[in-house]
Amino acid sequence: MDDSVGRTQTFICGLDPARATALHLALGRPGAPPGLGDPMPAFWHHIYFWDPQSPAALGRDGHPAPGPGLIPDLGLPMRMWAGGQLEFHTAPVLGHPAEKTSTIERAEVKEGRTGRLGFVTLRHDIMQDGRLCVTERQDLVYRDPPDQRKTVPPPQANAREFLALEQRFDPVMLFRYSALTLNGHRIHYDADYARDVEGYPGLVVHGPLLAQCGLLAAEDLLGPLSAFSFRARSPVTVDEPVFFCLTGERKMLARTGDGRLLMDLEFTRVNWHIPLDLGAEA
Structure with a gap:
């Protein structure tokens, strides 16, 4: 287990309805998009709570480089989003500030069928007006470059x-x-x-x-x-x-x-x- 377990990071976001409109249209959804004061559709919180970084802080893959920020450096360069588990307690309201706190619950390296794998699990808690709205566990996997992996x-x-x-x-x-x-x-x-x-x-x-x-x-x-x-x-x-x-x-x-x-x-x-x-x- 990595010593980064328990590390946290918090962001506050105003939940701009314009982003929800943009996602509604990008996904080709029917009807009018949600607007100011409407409940946020499920899983749309991923278009909020940005963590922008300078070019110098990015890795070769375009993601923020692991190590200095929330995600630890497990020595494996290739990242993929392996899955997640979400509970929707109550929908956040668009146009009103909300807070997301991210906590590392797991960070370890194991041997898998294709080679070494690094596992990081993040828990995200989204709050608005003192209410817990969404609980998400996000599972990330880090791998060796393809020429160092076994093929399955x-x-x-x-x-x-x-x-x-x-x-x-x-x-x-x-x-x-x-x-x-x-x-x-x-x-x-x-x-x-x-x-x-x-x-x-x-x-x-x-x-x-x-x-x-x-x-x-x-x-x-x-x-x-x-x-x-x-x-x-x-x-x-x-x-x-x-x-x-x-x-x-x-x-x-x-x-x-x-x-x-x-x-x-x-x-x-x-x-x-x-x-x-x-x-x-x-």
């Missing part, structure tokens, strides 16, 4: 399923999401870097963008959610169609057309029950 086949989706959404991601959508979340990771907008340095076949779709689309698809079918978790299983690049499929009352997966499993998602809502006909596969 990607997992395959193998479940009866009900198609909830087919989604395509293009470079413009990735750019807009990166801008709104102040995510400088070059795998999302620099194709040469993604391919030549991190070993991907093209621009990589953000893990939280995949999760956000899955959450919205679930809300469209099931209504508001009280909790949500997701686990990334393999990356997907732009222009590759993604299928979000319900596999039960509370579970969803994201997969490619050839069955490669991209993400597992799970939802919770108090007192729900929705019968799903999973007899016809997507």
